[in-house]
Amino acid sequence: MTAAPRVAIVGTGRMGAAMAARLCSQGAHVVVHNRTSARAQTVAEETGARMVGSAREAATQAEVVLVSLADDAACEEAYAGPDGIIAGLSAGSVVADTSTVSPRTSRRLADLVGHAGAGMLDAPVSGSVPIVDRGELTVMVGGAADDLERARPVLELLAARIVHLGGPGTGATMKLAVNSVVHALSQALSEALVLAERAGVDRATAYGVFMESVVGAPFVRYKRAAFEKPDETPVAFSLDLVLKDLDLVLDLAAEVGLPMPQAAANRAAAAAAIEAGLGERDMSAIATMLRAGSEVEAPPR
Numbered sequence: 001m002t003a004a005p006r007v008a009i010v011g012t013g014r015m016g017a018a019m020a021a022r023l024c025s026q027g028a029h030v031v032v033h034n035r036t037s038a039r040a041q042t043v044a045e046e047t048g049a050r051m052v053g054s055a056r057e058a059a060t061q062a063e064v065v066l067v068s069l070a071d072d073a074a075c076e077e078a079y080a081g082p083d084g085i086i087a088g089l090s091a092g093s094v095v096a097d098t099s100t101v102s103p104r105t106s107r108r109l110a111d112l113v114g115h116a117g118a119g120m121l122d123a124p125v126s127g128s129v130p131i132v133d134r135g136e137l138t139v140m141v142g143g144a145a146d147d148l149e150r151a152r153p154v155l156e157l158l159a160a161r162i163v164h165l166g167g168p169g170t171g172a173t174m175k176l177a178v179n180s181v182v183h184a185l186s187q188a189l190s191e192a193l194v195l196a197e198r199a200g201v202d203r204a205t206a207y208g209v210f211m212e213s214v215v216g217a218p219f220v221r222y223k224r225a226a227f228e229k230p231d232e233t234p235v236a237f238s239l240d241l242v243l244k245d246l247d248l249v250l251d252l253a254a255e256v257g258l259p260m261p262q263a264a265a266n267r268a269a270a271a272a273a274i275e276a277g278l279g280e281r282d283m284s285a286i287a288t289m290l291r292a293g294s295e296v297e298a299p300p301r
């Protein structure tokens with residue numbers, strides 16, 4: 001790979017936009033494509049990336065194609081068809097899909113990309129927008145070791161840790177395991193913060209103690225603004241995506257025959273918040289809902 005890697009980003013939502021900014025700041029040549037072109041246009045204007053009109057065109061121009069899309073359906077749509085990612089791949093290029101999707105979808109996409117002669121990694125990430133900005137993501141990789149080596153120079157611009165788990169789908173599997181903990185932590189933090197507030201402790205003081213106590217995980221630290229000042233803090237991870245993640249976790253749990261009662265309870269809380277109209281709000285809006293005292297019945301799964 002040349003000193004300045006040629007990278008395509010398909011999907012300029014919150015994470016894809018942050019990745020474009022980070023990669024451009026590190027000197028990569030970046031082309032971006034997004035279903036809603038206005039969003040890609042804004043990213044191009046703000047970062048110096050170049051916007052192109054289709055996922056195929058983006059893939060044609062890159063050595064490494066990073067994908068950051070909402071869910072399994074979005075990926076299925078973006079890879080397929082005459083203007084899809086697969087149509088633009090060449091032998092030697094490698095796709096690193098950072099979306100959180102099911103391991104089954106990851107394996108199917110790996111087959112399709114492999115038939116096109118290119119390499120495919122499921123490469124979901126742990127860490128949100130501020131972590132991308134600092135290039136400190138953790139990437140969980142499934143796929144062939146030589147494909148990872150080709151993508152590594154680009155992934156290293158975004159990540160502090162890259163862990164190769166095994167073959168196709170293993171990165172996606174690990175990501176679901178990690179996110180079952182993230183969403184449990186987020187739900188527990190929401191409940192505990194509002195508990196402390198209701199019982200008379202100031203919000204900022206209580207959050208500061210969480211950060212300094214044994215529960216002060218990186219997640220608790222970087223979500224401080226979102227939990228303390230929810231109205232002034234941009235959305236980093238929507239409740240719609242929390243529900244998507246927990247459905248994927250519970251589907252995988254059912255597949256392997258594992259009861260996950262805590263994940264099921266967290267899923268019900270996210271579903272109730274979405275039912276109350278909070279789907280596009282940040283995951284920390286669960287605390288806002290508890291604070292307001294709203295009790296909404298979760299729709300059945």
Ligand SMILES: NC(=O)c1ccc[n+]([C@@H]2O[C@H](COP(=O)([O-])OP(=O)(O)OC[C@H]3O[C@@H](n4cnc5c(N)ncnc54)[C@H](OP(=O)(O)O)[C@@H]3O)[C@@H](O)[C@H]2O)c1
Pocket residue numbers: 011012013014015016034035036039068069070071073074075077078098099100101125126127128129236237238241
């Ligand atoms: N946000 C985080 O903190 C975080 C952290 C780790 C992993 N992730 C994962 O990273 C992925 C992206 O997350 P995000 O927060 O950036 O999401 P987001 O801001 O909601 O962006 C979603 C992206 O998916 C695209 N999309 C949705 N449906 C599509 C379809 N049918 N066809 C083509 N494109 C479609 C959207 O395009 P439009 O603009 O056209 O709607 C947008 O580019 C998700 O899988 C998420 O679980 C997120």
